[in-house]
Amino acid sequence: MMYQELAEVYDRLTRDIDYGKWADYLESAFLKFGNKPRLVLELACGTGSLSIEMAKRGYEMIGLDISCDMLSRAKEKSLGYGLDILFINQDMRSLELYGTVDAVVCMLDSINYITEKSDLERVFRLVSMYLNPDGLFIFDINSEYKLSCFLAENTFFELDDAISWIWHNTYDPSSKLCVFELTFFRKTHNGLYARFDETHIERAWSDEEITYALNRADMKLLGRFGHLSFDPPSSNEERIFYVARKESPYKQA
Numbered sequence: 001m002m003y004q005e006l007a008e009v010y011d012r013l014t015r016d017i018d019y020g021k022w023a024d025y026l027e028s029a030f031l032k033f034g035n036k037p038r039l040v041l042e043l044a045c046g047t048g049s050l051s052i053e054m055a056k057r058g059y060e061m062i063g064l065d066i067s068c069d070m071l072s073r074a075k076e077k078s079l080g081y082g083l084d085i086l087f088i089n090q091d092m093r094s095l096e097l098y099g100t101v102d103a104v105v106c107m108l109d110s111i112n113y114i115t116e117k118s119d120l121e122r123v124f125r126l127v128s129m130y131l132n133p134d135g136l137f138i139f140d141i142n143s144e145y146k147l148s149c150f151l152a153e154n155t156f157f158e159l160d161d162a163i164s165w166i167w168h169n170t171y172d173p174s175s176k177l178c179v180f181e182l183t184f185f186r187k188t189h190n191g192l193y194a195r196f197d198e199t200h201i202e203r204a205w206s207d208e209e210i211t212y213a214l215n216r217a218d219m220k221l222l223g224r225f226g227h228l229s230f231d232p233p234s235s236n237e238e239r240i241f242y243v244a245r246k247e248s249p250y251k252q253a
Contacts, residue, residue: 009163009186010047010070017108023053025228026105026138029243032230033222035136037102043092043127043139044110048074048085055083062101064088093119095126102132106139109239112147112202115177117209124217133248137219138241144204146238147171147178162187176204210242219244 030037038060042051045063047070055061055078063085065071071087078085090096092106093114104127114120127137142151152171158164164185171178180200185193207224214221225241226233233240 009184010073012163013165014049014108017049019049019053021228022050022107023057025241026054027057028230029138030103030136033136033243033245035103035134035245037135039101040103040105041097041101041130043095043104043106043123044108044113045074045087046070046108048077048087050105050107051085051087052078052081052083055085056081062086062088062097064090064092064095066091092123092126095123095130097130100130100132100135102135104131104135104137106137109140109142109202111139112142112205113200115201115203117213120205120209121213121216124213124219128217128219128246131219131246133246135246136222137214137244137246140239140241141205141210142202143233143237143240144176144206145236147176147202147204148173149236150238151178151180178202178204207240214242214244219246 039062040054040059041062041064042054043064045051045065048063051061051063051074063071063074065074065087066089068089071089074085074087078087111120111123114123124137131137148171151169154169156167166183168181169178170181178201180202182198182200184196184198186196188194211221222243222245223230224233225231225243226237227239227241
């Protein structure tokens with residue numbers, strides 16, 4: 001099953017990500033757009049690093065992910081910090097909560113893993129359903145430029161004594177799908193290496209498609225920005241951030 005083996009090495013592979021800066025950005029967005037959330041839902045939370053960082057800052061966090069193995073690691077990490085974070089094993093396409101939340105975030109190109117337009121619209125509608133009026137929905141995507149020009153037909157690798165990996169990508173411009181073929185070699189306790197393979201698929205979404213799906217979900221796009229900034233994305237921006245708001249039904253037009 002996808003992510004089962006990856007969960008064991010995910011934190012090592014993402015050690016270059018400064019989750020503190022990502023949390024800083026979210027808090028800046030809350031401030032910029034006049035939102036003071038208490039209860040925040042993170043979709044596709046993985047091993048919980050961002051949820052943990054936000055919980056440290058006083059937010060009540062719910063972390064949702066499709067992988068039980070990722071969530072097991074997330075729970076273990078959060079307990080190590082003495083944090084009480086609710087982790088839920090769900091596919092975001094089937095999001096179901098017992099109540100509403102003040103903000104929803106979905107980081108590190110997790111939206112790209114939604115590959116069908118109908119599913120994108122469904123996820124956005126579900127977010128809107130469980131988001132309080134005036135609540136913010138903040139997410140990022142790998143841009144079409146990154147998937148089609150930077151990652152496409154390229155191979156990346158890293159050699160290390162504990163774990164080595166090879167990452168090969170192919171991009172189909174007709175379907176706008178980028179397929180990641182990953183092969184890992186992990187050193188075991190007896191000094192030998194165990195191999196495991198993962199295949200991941202991301203879809204390039206255009207601004208028009210994102211905006212249309214948000215509109216269908218009765219959410220207003222407040223802005224699209226470059227990487228961890230509030231500046232307009234450049235033509236060769238690799239990661240684009242979106243901030244949307246669920247409008248209050250009581251506001252006057």
